[in-house]
Amino acid sequence: MRITHDLIAYQVLSDRRSRAVATRLEYDADHPLELRMVFHTDRRDPVTWTFPRSLLLDGLGRPTASADIRIQPGGHDRRHLVSLLLTGEDGIALIEAPAAELGAFALHSLRLTPRDPNPPSPPQPISWPGRDARAGSSTSSTP
Known part of the structure; x- marks a missing residue:
């Protein structure tokens, strides 16, 4: 079984600017260890x-990272958001998404397929450069 959820996330462009990005979350029980986030930007695809x-x-509960993705609960200004720092071939993008919607989607996926008690390589907790201990507090203007 496959589930999807559409939401509006925000790409953070600067301390004071962001843009709305139509986003789709996808989970397929045939591939239980992965999920997909599809961002509909101004690109053709x-x-x-x-x-x-x-x-x-x-x-959703603590800062964590794996390879080119960092996730941190809290977001800027302590709103109920989750920050995703995505590093790819084209650069870095900071995305903020509603924590409640991500959490509901994650819970729905767990109802389909319970969490593997022995994941192959668990994500490691990370510290975010330029951020102090308070979730979402920034001590510099760059992520």
């Missing part, structure tokens, strides 16, 4: 990121 489901599950 959508931008798709596939990453371990466990990364999102862990990132």
